Amino acid sequence: MNIHEYQAKALFEKYGVPVPKGAAAKNAAEFDTALATLPEGPTMVKSQIHAGGRGKGTFTDGYKGGVKFCPTKAEAKEVAGKMLDNTLVTIQTGPAGRKVQTVYFTVASDIKKEYYLSILLDRGTSQPVIIASTEGGVEIEKVAEETPEKITKVFVDPAYGLADFQVREIIFSLGLNKTESKNAAKLLRNLYNCFWETDASMIEVNPLITTPDDDVLALDAKVSFDSNALYRHPDIVALRDLNEEDPKEIEASKYDLAYIALDGNIACLVNGAGLAMSTMDIIKHFGGNPANFLDVGGGASKEKVVAAFKIILGDPNVKGILVNIFGGIMDCNVIAEGVVEAVKEVGLELPLVVRLEGNNVEAGKKTLDASGLSLVSGDSMADAAQKIVNLVA
Numbered sequence: 001m002n003i004h005e006y007q008a009k010a011l012f013e014k015y016g017v018p019v020p021k022g023a024a025a026k027n028a029a030e031f032d033t034a035l036a037t038l039p040e041g042p043t044m045v046k047s048q049i050h051a052g053g054r055g056k057g058t059f060t061d062g063y064k065g066g067v068k069f070c071p072t073k074a075e076a077k078e079v080a081g082k083m084l085d086n087t088l089v090t091i092q093t094g095p096a097g098r099k100v101q102t103v104y105f106t107v108a109s110d111i112k113k114e115y116y117l118s119i120l121l122d123r124g125t126s127q128p129v130i131i132a133s134t135e136g137g138v139e140i141e142k143v144a145e146e147t148p149e150k151i152t153k154v155f156v157d158p159a160y161g162l163a164d165f166q167v168r169e170i171i172f173s174l175g176l177n178k179t180e181s182k183n184a185a186k187l188l189r190n191l192y193n194c195f196w197e198t199d200a201s202m203i204e205v206n207p208l209i210t211t212p213d214d215d216v217l218a219l220d221a222k223v224s225f226d227s228n229a230l231y232r233h234p235d236i237v238a239l240r241d242l243n244e245e246d247p248k249e250i251e252a253s254k255y256d257l258a259y260i261a262l263d264g265n266i267a268c269l270v271n272g273a274g275l276a277m278s279t280m281d282i283i284k285h286f287g288g289n290p291a292n293f294l295d296v297g298g299g300a301s302k303e304k305v306v307a308a309f310k311i312i313l314g315d316p317n318v319k320g321i322l323v324n325i326f327g328g329i330m331d332c333n334v335i336a337e338g339v340v341e342a343v344k345e346v347g348l349e350l351p352l353v354v355r356l357e358g359n360n361v362e363a364g365k366k367t368l369d370a371s372g373l374s375l376v377s378g379d380s381m382a383d384a385a386q387k388i389v390n391l392v393a
Helices: 005-014 028-036 073-083 140-146 164-174 178-197 227-232 247-254 273-285 302-313 332-346 361-371 381-392
Strands: 022-025 043-047 067-070 087-089 103-107 113-122 127-133 151-155 200-210 216-218 222-225 258-261 266-270 292-295 320-327 352-358
Touching: 005 022, 005 178, 005 222, 022 028, 028 073, 043 073, 067 073, 073 103, 113 140, 113 178, 127 140, 127 164, 127 178, 140 151, 151 164, 164 178, 178 200, 178 216, 222 227, 247 258, 247 302, 266 273, 266 302, 266 381, 273 292, 273 320, 273 381, 292 302, 302 332, 320 332, 320 361, 320 381, 332 352, 332 361, 352 361, 352 381
Parallel strands: 266 292, 266 320, 320 352
Antiparallel strands: 022 103, 043 067, 043 103, 113 127, 113 200, 127 151, 200 216, 200 222, 258 292
């Protein structure tokens, strides 16, 4: 689950991570109230969407820049009016863009130097890793490709936590002076506590800045959380902005379905994440384009399968459906019953290929055969993929 920058900075403040003073507004009537909390002088106005590249983005009405520096608060109010309820297109939103429903006013900080800092889970080592670089304010991927020597990685033993020598290693790599180092050490420890205690999957500060007064501030904040741990954090769940999520993915979450929309036209309904990824791969291999990742899980009920079908058909780009089930824990007949019920309920007119294998497969095939539905059986995973690709073509 992702949250907005203004929400992330409020969380940072709770953990003692210094950020520039700021206030958010969700409508024009709140502009004056939000700006009144800030001192007079230079002010930043930031569009709040779940996507990067805001500063270089362009609104659909031609207005450029989703992050603006304003010399005065009066100008900040004017700029905010141009952003709010406008649609911002960035390199990460795709051509459709995202509607800006919140703007964030912050004090414009004096910047002496910009750095990069993030904490995320390294799945290869099953440990948190802290990534730091002297090259802040730019894409870290670009730094990694062109000047990898400017990136420092420190892996943290989850059983021990962040050690003092690791804090010193990171600070030394950034070349900070004595006062900056002291402030950065406190920030780093507090940021790690925030990462650990909130079950975050990633915290990124780009840029982390030093000021002429040797303060160290998180100028930007991007935070995402492990959705599997959200049941422990009702306060964080309350920060979820459904306006920033695909309606189909929201609906899928209600049924505990793992669903991610893609830009293809062949929908996939599969049990198991690994099989789902393999299914997408084999569709591509035979010249098709998957429309989604959808894992119904190992113990899906008939109701869950029906819900999955309805979500799939909510995508107007879908021109065919491939059901690929390998029954281990899953009962193939349960899937078959769900498919039959879903097709009859929604009146499916698209090509449908079903491949069943494993637990109770014979009963599942009999259920499909007796249904009278117009569907095609796949004898193997490759056969099923080829058939759906050909039918859609």
